[in-house]
Amino acid sequence: MIHLRLFRLLGSRPRAIVVTATLAAIGVLLGATFVAQALLMAQVFGGIVGAWGRDPADLGARVAPWLAGLLAVLVARPTLVALRELAAARLMTRVKLTLRADLAEALVRRSAADVRGRTGADHALVVDGVENLDPYLSRYLPQQVTVLVTCLVVGAVLIAVDPLVGVVTVAAVLVLPLLPRLWDRALAARGADHWDAYGRMHAEFLDSMTGMTTLVLAGADARRQETLEGASRSLLDRTLGQLRLSLVESGLSAFALSAVPVVALAAALGRGLAPTVVFALVMLSTELVRPLRDLANHWHAGYAGTYSGRQILDVLDAASPHGCWTPGAARLDTLSRPPRACARIDGVGLTLTYPGGDAAALSEVDLRLTSGMNAVVGISGSGKSTLAAILSGLLVPQEGTVLVDGAPVSAADLLSLVATVPQDPALFAGTVADNIALGDASSDSQAHLASGDVSADDAAGDDDVSVCARLAGIGTDDPTFDLHTQAGERGGLLSGGQRQRVAIARALRQDRPVLVLDEATSALDLRSEAALVARLATHRSDRIVLVVTHRLGSLGGSDRVHVLADGRLVESGLAADLRRADGGFARLAGVTEVPA
Ligand code: ADP
Numbered sequence: 299m300i301h302l303r304l305f306r307l308l309g310s311r312p313r314a315i316v317v318t319a320t321l322a323a324i325g326v327l328l329g330a331t332f333v334a335q336a337l338l339m340a341q342v343f344g345g346i347v348g349a350w351g352r353d354p355a356d357l358g359a360r361v362a363p364w365l366a367g368l369l370a371v372l373v374a375r376p377t378l379v380a381l382r383e384l385a386a387a388r389l390m391t392r393v394k395l396t397l398r399a400d401l402a403e404a405l406v407r408r409s410a411a412d413v414r415g416r417t418g419a420d421h422a423l424v425v426d427g428v429e430n431l432d433p434y435l436s437r438y439l440p441q442q443v444t445v446l447v448t449c450l451v452v453g454a455v456l457i458a459v460d461p462l463v464g465v466v467t468v469a470a471v472l473v474l475p476l477l478p479r480l481w482d483r484a485l486a487a488r489g490a491d492h493w494d495a496y497g498r499m500h501a502e503f504l505d506s507m508t509g510m511t512t513l514v515l516a517g518a519d520a521r522r523q524e525t526l527e528g529a530s531r532s533l534l535d536r537t538l539g540q541l542r543l544s545l546v547e548s549g550l551s552a553f554a555l556s557a558v559p560v561v562a563l564a565a566a567l568g569r570g571l572a573p574t575v576v577f578a579l580v581m582l583s584t585e586l587v588r589p590l591r592d593l594a595n596h597w598h599a600g601y602a603g604t605y606s607g608r609q610i611l612d613v614l615d616a617a618s619p620h621g622c623w624t625p626g627a628a629r630l631d632t633l634s635r636p637p638r639a640c641a642r643i644d645g646v647g648l649t650l651t652y653p654g655g656d657a658a659a660l661s662e663v664d665l666r667l668t669s670g671m672n673a674v675v676g677i678s679g680s681g682k683s684t685l686a687a688i689l690s691g692l693l694v695p696q697e698g699t700v701l702v703d704g705a706p707v708s709a710a711d712l713l714s715l716v717a718t719v720p721q722d723p724a725l726f727a728g729t730v731a732d733n734i735a736l737g738d739a740s741s742d743s744q745a746h747l748a749s750g751d752v753s754a755d756d757a758a759g760d761d762d763v764s765v766c767a768r769l770a771g772i773g774t775d776d777p778t779f780d781l782h783t784q785a786g787e788r789g790g791l792l793s794g795g796q797r798q799r800v801a802i803a804r805a806l807r808q809d810r811p812v813l814v815l816d817e818a819t820s821a822l823d824l825r826s827e828a829a830l831v832a833r834l835a836t837h838r839s840d841r842i843v844l845v846v847t848h849r850l851g852s853l854g855g856s857d858r859v860h861v862l863a864d865g866r867l868v869e870s871g872l873a874a875d876l877r878r879a880d881g882g883f884a885r886l887a888g889v890t891e892v893p894a
């Protein structure tokens with residue numbers, strides 16, 4: 299079965315053609331060594347039969363040249379195999395690297411817009427899904443070309459040697475292997491089922507591991523265990539079902555293919571052909587079958603790749619701006635050096651509906667952010683995080699534009715212009731310093747994180763890191779943790795407020811002209827929150843700071859505030875003015891603040 303769509307996974311079309319043709323050509327040469335071996339063996343057998351009962355020296359003289367030829371073939375074949383293995387490994391290393399990089403990029407984009415995907419299944423796709431493609435792309439695809447060429451040539455030679463036997467054998471080869479091809483569709487469907495079960499089990503497992511504490515606290519661990527057992531059983535059933543079908547098909551294929559030389563022999567016998575010719579016909583018919591048998595083997599090794607390949611392309615195409623993925627083009631091409639400062643950011647007509655959502659999460663929002671403190675407020679679900687994600691370049695609105703100093707910018711530009719602390723920032727195992735220096739490729743602490751060596755001495759010596767840490771209140775407001783403190787996996791060794799301080803220090807360390815904090819201080823007490831936000835606003839006066847919050851008490855009177863309700867902007871102005879007016883802000887104060 300040929301899946302033209304999957305051909306794209308090999309790269310650009312000319313490249314894919316060259317690569318497949320090269321591998322196929324090596325396959326054809328390998329086939330040629332088998333054919334040469336068959337013909338030489340036929341000569342050797344013919345020689346032995348011809349010299350039977352005569353002088354052994356005569357026999358030696360007859361077969362010696364053919365034996366020398368056989369020796370040459372036996373040297374040539376491993377060389378060609380080594381060549382093919384090298385070529386396939388090099389090709390697939392490149393293909394898999396590009397695919398995994400593009401996939402990771404595409405999944406990052408998707409996760410910002412649509413969180414319905416499951417991390418475990420995504421992980422399985424990036425790791426095993428890409429791996430499954432290897433046998434399909436580097437074996438099965440080229441083997442199809444090899445089969446075509448080899449069978450045409452060997453068939454022609456067979457017909458030339460003896461037209462009757464040739465035609466009968468070629469006809470048998472055309473009919474017999476067609477039978478199991480009917481299984482291909484069923485096998486591909488089982489492969490899809492199997493892959494789905496595999497992804498599901500991964501997803502359930504990862505989900506359970508991540509939420510183990512919650513599961514135990516909720517008394518849900520036993521039920522969860524049943525879910526996991528169910529997922530494992532389903533995977534086992536599917537694996538066994540697939541193996542059964544695969545085995546039956548292999549058996550039938552092997553039987554049909556080994557019948558071909560028998561057919562050739564039956565057609566050749568009783569027609570007074572010379573022994574050498576009969577040998578040659580039988581051996582050639584075996585060679586006619588060999589590439590087909592290899593094709594069947596490669597199909598069994600590679601059909602799982604047809605399904606994961608389609609899934610990979612679906613993810614890549616959906617994330618591509620043109621709806622059609624080209625290798626390497628999915629990179630988030632951010633500005634190499636973001637501008638040092640910008641004076642204002644305008645959102646014009648920002649409208650976004652999430653995939654699968656029935657109502658717009660944000661509708662025609664116009665707002666302006668200027669240097670200093672800006673705030674977006676609103677009740678939960680009013681669209682604050684959606685707006686923050688658009689302004690950070692994480693989400694692309696369906697309508698509307700973001701302007702920086704009057705010029706429209708892309709989401710990729712925003713990503714490099716804005717330092718963002720999301721509502722649920724991720725922390726990684728390592729020290730607080732390691733986590734703050736996360737985005738710094740040259741940082742020593744990066745190497746520590748990668749190597750698992752988490753001594754913080756080098757990183758803690760980094761001025762930049764300690765300045766940003768102090769600004770975020772690390773080692774000052776809260777004496778219980780400093781740069782050397784271990785954060786633990788997902789920041790599990792820190793309190794909620796400590797995690798937020800680390801995330802803020804990390805964003806400050808990026809030193810971008812715009813800072814967006816999405817409820818990034820929600821776990822701090824009101825006084826610490828106010829002090830921290832005030833420090834951020836005065837630390838760099840030219841910086842645009844956007845604070846998303848539903849705690850109006852933390853806002854200063856001179857902060858410029860935008861009020862969201864149901865995805866629409868209902869009010870904008872200075873906090874002090876809005877407090878006095880009887881508008882959305884005052885109503886919000888009524889629902890979010892406990893009356894004194
Ligand atoms: P807020 O931050 O003000 O609480 P959000 O911007 O997070 O609000 O959400 C606005 C609306 O969009 C909500 O109704 C929410 O359910 C929905 N929403 C948020 N994120 C997603 C998402 N990734 N996929 C689908 N719907 C979402």
Ligand code: MG
Pocket residue numbers: 682683684721817
């Ligand atoms: Mg939110």
